[in-house]
Amino acid sequence: MSHILVTGGAGFIGANFVLDWLRQEGADGIVNADKLTYAGNRKSLAAVEGDVRHIFSQTDICDAAAVTRLLESHRPRAVLHFAAESHVDRSIHGPVDFVQTNVVGTFTLLEAVLAYWRALDAPSRAAFRFLHVSTDEVFGSLCPADPPFSETSPYQPNSPYSASKAASDHMVRAYHHTYGLPVLTTNCSNNYGPFHFPEKLIPLMITSALAGKPLPVYGDGLNVRDWLYVGDHCAAIREVLARGRPGETYNVGGWNEKTNLEVVHALCDMLDALKPKASGSYRDQIVFVKDRPGHDRRYAIDASKLARELGWKPAETFETGLRKTVQWYLHNQDWVQDVLSGEYRHWVAKQYAA
Ligand code: NAD
Ligand code: DAU
Secondary structure, eight states: OOEEEEESTTSHHHHHHHHHHHHSTTOOEEEEEEOOOTTOOGGGGGGGTTOTTEEEEEOOTTOHHHHHHHHHHHOOSEEEEOOOOOOHHHHHHOTHHHIIIIIIIHHHHHHHHHHHHHTSOHHHHHHOEEEEEEEGGGGOOOOTTSOOBOTTSOOOOOSHHHHHHHHHHHHHHHHHHHHOOOEEEEEEOEEESTTOOTTSHHHHHHHHHHTTOOEEEETTSOOEEEEEEHHHHHHHHHHHHHHOOTTOEEEEOOSOEEEHHHHHHHHHHHHHHHSOOSSSOGGGGEEEEOOOTTOOOBOOBOOHHHHHHHOOOOSOOHHHHHHHHHHHHHHOHHHHHHHSSHHHHHHHHHHSOO
16 A cells, blocks of 8 residues: 655644545555644544554654654655644744744654655656645735735744744755755645644634633734635645645635634634523623734735646635534534643643733
């Protein structure tokens, strides 16, 4: 059986991708290399435990020898790089892990992959792909009337997280231009859906609402994000892997700009309908808290290149995607309770102390 190697496949998007990939007819096997940081969770992969097509390895991408061993023993036809430190607020408290994994880790992975790729026979070398999963945050912040980010928008990262992702994008690009490694980069907007760690806006609001806790909205709540259901992101990555042109970057987005307050109101209203409180609305739990330092005002993605060249467009609307997400959290309280344990409580205490 041929394999692909996925890094970070126990995280939110990585786990959704692994489950989604293995549901496709004739899918290659997956070697899933994940360090299992606080954000990695084997329970998200429960549906494929015991599936011979899924080989899990607890591996740090900064460990060159371990990555090389995985490449040599499983001979993947592609590497899909999801692994990263991904939370902006954590990058503000402690940027060092972001530089280590996102910059040094991506560099280490590229070095190992380059050596492996160079030693392949000519047909395998031509067919090989390195797909780098990145973010729209590398483009910085938009003013209200600006057009959405395109693939040619200048890089203007504003947080330690987005700066570290921008650095990784540049290294990936350089390995194509300098060494000819067949790379593809995707820059995606905000994802939401099942298995999302509740430090991020949407799962934080759902889990806090159900627990009767405050719903902390930063600043005036009018920052704008472009939301995409995670299953649509996974489908876009499959398309780019199959038919994207090496050396190209592809923006992925939902054509779905919302202020944070609109998102939180929509969630509260959905919960009011699906799991009403004894009295009042979940909206009553909203509190405005101190803003995130350097908070980017607006992100929006122009995903027309992906539509034009590869025929991809999102299948879910915000309404249908949010409903699936809320229902998933309501029906998967074991996963939620497991995640809301020690490390998570420390994070919430530190971040929302004031
Ligand atoms: P996540 O934080 O949920 O998961 C990250 C995963 O990477 C975890 O399983 C973690 O254990 C693993 N990991 C971290 N450091 C590692 C290391 N050194 N070696 C191996 N594994 C390591 O992140 P996510 O939200 O699933 O994001 C996945 C990727 O998609 C990231 O590269 C992120 O920048 C990008 N992205 C995320 C979003 C979003 O909205 N979540 C949007 C666009 C792009
Ligand atoms: O745009 C893509 C990016 O989206 C990804 O690259 C990141 O990995 C991912 O974490 C996400 O970054 P954001 O910072 O946009 O996501 P987050 O869920 O942390 O915040 C979304 C918005 O909600 C943002 O404007 C901050 C606000 N927010 C967030 C939290 C956690 C609040 O108002 N209150 C909160 O408690």
